Amino acid sequence: MKIVITEFMDLDAVRTLQGRFAVIHEPTLFDRRAELLALLADATALIVRNRTQVDGELLAAAPRLRVVGRLGVGLDNIDVAACKARDIEVFPATGANALAVAEYVVASVMVLLRGAYLSGAAVAAGQWPRQALSEGRETAGRTLGLVGFGGIGQLTARLAQAIGMRVLACDPLLADDAPAWAASGVAHRELEPLLAESDAVSLHVPLTAQTRGLIDANRIGLMKTQAVLINTARGGIVDEAALAQALHSGKLAGAALDVFDHEPLAAGSPLATAPNLILTPHIGGVTRESNIRVSTLIAAKVADFLLAN
Numbered sequence: 001m002k003i004v005i006t007e008f009m010d011l012d013a014v015r016t017l018q019g020r021f022a023v024i025h026e027p028t029l030f031d032r033r034a035e036l037l038a039l040l041a042d043a044t045a046l047i048v049r050n051r052t053q054v055d056g057e058l059l060a061a062a063p064r065l066r067v068v069g070r071l072g073v074g075l076d077n078i079d080v081a082a083c084k085a086r087d088i089e090v091f092p093a094t095g096a097n098a099l100a101v102a103e104y105v106v107a108s109v110m111v112l113l114r115g116a117y118l119s120g121a122a123v124a125a126g127q128w129p130r131q132a133l134s135e136g137r138e139t140a141g142r143t144l145g146l147v148g149f150g151g152i153g154q155l156t157a158r159l160a161q162a163i164g165m166r167v168l169a170c171d172p173l174l175a176d177d178a179p180a181w182a183a184s185g186v187a188h189r190e191l192e193p194l195l196a197e198s199d200a201v202s203l204h205v206p207l208t209a210q211t212r213g214l215i216d217a218n219r220i221g222l223m224k225t226q227a228v229l230i231n232t233a234r235g236g237i238v239d240e241a242a243l244a245q246a247l248h249s250g251k252l253a254g255a256a257l258d259v260f261d262h263e264p265l266a267a268g269s270p271l272a273t274a275p276n277l278i279l280t281p282h283i284g285g286v287t288r289e290s291n292i293r294v295s296t297l298i299a300a301k302v303a304d305f306l307l308a309n
Helices: 011-018 033-042 056-060 080-085 098-114 120-124 151-162 179-184 191-197 217-222 240-249 288-308
Strands: 002-005 022-025 045-048 067-070 089-092 143-147 166-170 200-203 228-231 254-257 277-279
Touching: 002 033, 011 022, 011 288, 033 056, 045 288, 056 080, 067 288, 080 089, 089 288, 098 151, 098 200, 098 228, 098 254, 098 277, 098 288, 143 151, 143 191, 151 166, 151 179, 166 191, 191 217, 217 240, 240 254
Parallel strands: 002 022, 002 045, 045 067, 067 089, 143 166, 143 200, 200 228, 228 254, 254 277
Antiparallel strands: none
16 A cells, blocks of 8 residues: 655654555655656555645546545645545544644734834844833733634633633634533634734634635724734635735734745735734644644554555
């Protein structure tokens, strides 16, 4: 049985698979489409992150494919319905990178509210912006609004509460009487009131037809002028041009984006010159520790499935 791995994966997990299967591991294979399709002709398993498009063309090129392992949780790059029609199992790494994302969110909120940690170049150049940077805000006592309250959102809430934040959340898929609300001490809100009430907003929803463009100019307009926005979910959820305009105009105090509508972020994006903006290359859920957890989990799931079927 042959496994094709198209993006980076913890090498110990790869070696575990190599001891039991024929494995091709090429961390940049996602960017060489023709080569990838050729390699899938006799593959029984495929392991990907978020940049490999598991679409109809790819599935047609992989007639023996039986399982897809996703080194992460988002499935918008995988045609799940087409996989189901072919009886191809899809395994996401649910929960394995939750802590990495939650820490990224809380750290970003603290950096953006305080407003002092991006001044290194100015201080090194001999400037002394002490007065300007003395207006930073403490995180304790501020309100964090979570759009989406699944596993990652709930863990983010616990970390935020531990540093004294009040937490609100909205999630149309979570019933009003779901145990998670009472267990977490998080107040339930609808989206618009949550945006208006929060000092920081963090997105934790998948990219679907319903969530694409969810945070647009109108909804940004509902947020507090001094609020900050964090997106570690999917880029298409935020209108990037509207966000850039809000940052330029001072409508928002700051933002941190780990995901973008098109990745890598194109040169000349309206985000390029926006102030008080942290940009990272889709690594919110990737740390040394989480990569080991995610890779180990998916290696085990794929191996167990192949050996049992």
